[in-house]
Amino acid sequence: MIDETIEEIREMQTHSSSVVAVKATRSLAELTERNYATVEEFERDLERNVGALKRANQSHASLYNALMEVLRGVQGKADTFEEARELTLDTIDRVVESVEMGKSRAAENAASLFEDGDTFLTHDYSSTVMEAVELAVADGADLTAYVTEARPRFLGRKFARELAAIDGVEPHLMVDGASGIFLSECDRVVIGMDCIVDETLYNRVGTFPLVATATRMGVPVTVVGSSAKVVDDGFRFENEIRSPSEVMLEPVEGIQLENPAYDATPVELIDQVITDEGVIEF
Template sequence: MIDETIEEIREMQTHSSSVVAVKATRALAELTERDYATVEEFERDLERNVGALKRANPSHASLYNALQDVLHSVQGEADDLDEARELTVATIDRVVETVETGKRRAAQQAAATIEDGQTFLTHDYSSTVMEAVELAVADGAELTAYVTEARPRFLGRKFARELAAIDAVEPHLMVDGATGMFLPKCDRVIIGMDCIVEETLYNRIGTFPLVAAANEVGVPVTVVGSGAKVVDDGFRFENEIRSPSEVMLEPVEGIELENPAYDATPVDLIDEVITDEGVLEY
C-alpha cells in the first residue's frame, strides 16, 4: 500500500494536498501489520517510509506536517512492539482527523463569506473551495462561477463539471488566458492553496498571473485552506517539474518544454486567507 501510494502521489492521481496528506498518513498503517524483531527496527522502518512518502511530493506542506507529526509522536515513545503499533494507529487516526477537520472548518468559514448572487472566479481544483460553495448553496445562495480549465492537466474541467451538477450554480469554463477578460464580471476570486510559506503563496501554475490581473482590475482575492498549510518554518517548498508530455505529446527538436506544477504569488497581492483558524488579512 505504501509503494502504491507513493506512485499515486507522484502521478498526481490525488491532486488535492489535503487528500494527499490523508492518503499518505493512512498508508503508514501498513507498517503495523509487518513483523519486526525490535521496537528500534519498527521505528527505523517508520522513519524510512515517512521519508519516502514526503519525497513523493516535496511541495505539499500538509503532507510534510502530517507525516512529521506521526513520526515525532511515535519515535522513542513506546517500550515494546505492541505499544508502538497501538500508538502508531492512534496517531494516524488523530492526524487524519486533524487534517479533515481543518479542511471542513476552513470551508465553513469561507462559505459564510459567500453572498447570494455573487459571481466568483476560481482556478484549478480545490476540494475546500468546492465544499465552501456547496455549503453556501445549501444556505440558499445562487452563484455564478467562472472556472479556468487549468492547463496542462485540466483539473479545472473537473471543478466545472461538479459545479454543473449544482442547480443553484451557473458555471462558465474558460481557457486560462481568458481570465483578464472575465475578471471585470466577477465580484471576487476564490482559490485554494498548496501552502503559504512565510510571505509567499504557492499554488497551481497560473495562480500568480490571475492574482496579479485581479489586483489590476480591483477584484478582491480570497485564498481558502487549512491552517496547517500556513507554515512559518521547518518546511522548504520544492516546486515539482511535471512531464513535458503534458504540454506536448511529441517532443520537437530545438524546443525546451517547461512544465512547473506551481508558481509563487506574494501574499501582499492577496486580500484575505481563510483557514479553520480564522481570517488572515494581508
C-alpha cells in the same frame, strides 16, 4: 501499500494535497502489521518510510506536516513494539481526522464569504472551495462562477462539471488567459492553495498572473485551505516539473518544453486567507 502510495503520489494520480496527506498517513499503518524484534527497529523503519513518502512529492506542505506529526507522536514514546503499534494507529487516526476536519472547517468558514447573487472566479480544482460553494448554496445563495481550464491538465473542467450539477450555480468555463476579460464581472476571486511558506503562496501554475491581474483591477482575492498548509518553518517547497508530454505530445527539435506544476504568489497580493482556524488578513 506504502510503495504503491509513493508511486501514486509521484504520478499525481490524486490531485488534492489534503487527500495525498491522508493517503500517505494511512499507508503507514502497514508497518504495524509487520513483526519487529524491538521498538527501536520499528521506529527506524517508521522514520525511513516517512522520509520516502515525503520525498515522493516535496511540494505538499500538508503531506510533510501530517507525516511529521505521526513521527513526532510515536518516536521515543513507547517502551515496546506492541505499545508503539497501538500508539502509531491511534496517532494515524488523530492526524487523519485533523486533516479532514481542518479542510471541512475551512470550507465552513469560507461559505459565509459568498452572498446571494455573487459572481466569483476560481482557478484549478479545490475540493475545499467546492465544499464552501456547496454550503453557501445550501444556505440559499445563487452564484455565478467563472472557472479557468487550468491547463495543461484541465483540472478546471472537472470543477466546472461539478458546479454544473449544483442547483443554484451558473458555471462558465474559460481558457486560462481570459481572466482579464471576465474579472470585471466578478465580485471576488476565490482559490485553494497548495501551501503558504515564508509569505509566499504556492498554487497551481497560473495563479500568480491571475492574482496579479485581480489586484490591478481591484477585485479582492481570497485563498481557502486548511491551516496545515500554512508553514512557518521546517518545510522547504520544491516545485514539481511535470512531463513535457502534457504540453505537447510529439517533441519538436529545438524547443525546450516547460511544464512547472506550481507558481509563487506574494501574499501581499492576497486580501485574506480563510482556514479552519479563522481568517488571516494581508
